[in-house]
Amino acid sequence: MKLFDLTLQLNGFPLKEAKNTLSNIQKLDETEYENYLNSKKQDILEYHLKYNSFYKHLGTNINPSDWNSVPVMTKSDLQQPLQDRLSEGFTTKNVYINKTSGSSGNPFIFAKDKMCHALTWAEIQNRFGWYGIDFNSSLQARFYGIPLDKIGYYKERFKDKLSNRYRFSIFDLSDDAFQNYLTVFKTKPFDYINGYTSAIVQFAKFLNSKNLKLKHICPTLKCCVVTSEMLFPDDKLLLEHQFEVPVINEYGASELDLIAFQNPNNIWQINSDTLFVEVLDEKNQVVPNGEEGKIVITSLYNKAHPFIRYDLGDIGILSKSGTLQKPVLEKLIGRTSDMAILPSGKRTAGLTFYYITKAIIEDDGLVKEFIITQEDKSTFKIDYTGALEIHETKKHDIITEMKRYLEDGLTIRFEKHEALKRSKSGKLKQFKSLVEQ
The missing domain is CATH 3.30.300 (GMP Synthetase; Chain A, domain 3)
Structure with a gap:
């Protein structure tokens, strides 16, 4: 039974349709893709100018035929009640709602329409599939936090069960806690690790101090995916040495989608299927590939809530080796936690x-x-x-x-x-x- 897929479908997220849409996008040749991208940018811009009063107010000086006239949205623009930011026909009852982490110091509540959220999961499943990971059958070792209040705690544990994952809490990174983690790795056939970089690195340091290799303890392990924080080169080497599996760098934002994912050729491939990623200078002008600037992203499918030329607060560089259809993130600067x-x-x-x-x-x-x-x-x-x-x-x-x-x-x-x-x-x-x- 494909429990993960079924759970999304039963909650009203059209995952089958989303997977078909994604498949069709990925079949496009370069010329077809350029036409697709230009069309989707225009469609989502015109949609929100027509149906979203919040965005109409924000974009009073937009010339729909000139993308450079589209203003850059910041997180502070979005710090007002969610109901005031939803498009016509959408309410808090018929959208997916969540909160940003506040890791940049600017927290806010956001929404996605159900197709947009389904496409997010279709994209994530597609990328993890590069490494033989199937969310319906592959067991995840999840290095995340967990709410400590009873309702929140059991809600997350239930979601873990439906999502075929076992959660290791990052709130205690002591040697005693890591010793308990090892016991679990010995008894469960984990396919992959996924979670916050700093916590996983601490676990690898513990293994190193004990002269242990995780693949020997858990032979079923296929890969490790780190997210939410910067993965430094030395830390990646440490993880690869202690885990003896590929270590994959993921970059995403909950309000958007998976933004970039390291492919099997060790290239940080940007999600150009559902997002349009730009790197801009201080005057909001596009910088040439290879130059540093602020990462600005347009969600091509979110009709419930506008994320158009949205400034994430991150600084990065697009590689000169990338193309419009397959852009490459050369470097991400500054996403790290002490x-x-x-x-x-x-x-x-x-x-x-x-x-x-x-x-x-x-x-x-x-x-x-x-x-x-x-x-x-x-x-x-x-x-x-x-x-x-x-x-x-x-x-x-x-x-x-x-x-x-x-x-x-x-x-x-x-x-x-x-x-x-x-x-x-x-x-x-x-x-x-x-x-x-």
Whole structure:
């Protein structure tokens, strides 16, 4: 039984239709693809100018026949109630809704229409299929966080069951935890590892300290896919050495799609099927391939919510070897998280704060941006911008969550600012640690 596919279909996501659409796109020759891309860009632009009042207001000076006149959308543009951003005919009841991680410090709630979400999964399944991974039958070792409240916890565990995956929580990256992971790897026939880069790298370092190779412990393992954080060359070598399987670099954004995926020839191939990816300079002009700039993406299929020339907040370089139909991401700059080291000696991945900061995210957009800094092992500071001070009740909730996910004895300070200091690239790093690693 294809349980993964069936679950999507039963939830109203037309996966069969999406797979057929994707297959037809990938059969196009270069000329046909160029015509397809130009048509889809024009279609999605005109659709939102006609049916989306939020986008009409944002794009008052657009000339539909001139793509360069289309404004670049930022995350701050989207920090208003979701209902105000949906296209005509769409409500919160008939779309897929989720929250961004806030890893760039600009969290917001987003929506996709059901066909768009189905295409996301069709694209992901297609790419994982390059390595013999089938979501309906391949068992995943999942290195992610998990909600600690009962409802959220059991909901994720249920989703893991339907998705044929076993979850290793990243909230505890101690040697004792890793020893328990090894026991699981010995008993379960995992086909692949998928999860946050920093946590998987820590596991590899543990294996290295024990002089162990994961493929010897789990012979069924085929590959390891890392996501959400920068994979540095040295870390990739470490993972390949300790796991003895291909290590694949994935780059994606929940509000969009899978953006780039390393193919079997070790090329970071961009998803040109459902997205249009541009690299722009500070004046929003396209830079030549091989030059650095901000990554700006258009979702070609999302009719429920506009993501047109959307600035992710990432800096990257498109390779000169790529083509319009098969663009290549040569380099991604700056998506990395520090490790947090707590008074007890416990280490936890920076993306643990993905789950903690969910408590800050609200649809009313009162908190616009935030940075969490670990000043010393027991002190964390939350710098933020917003319309109002965070209410004391909300502060208490955040402190409770921080201590629940981490440990007792922590001091949490809050400070409101008119603006937050950005890196040279213009990106906010959501978490940083001043503790010597």
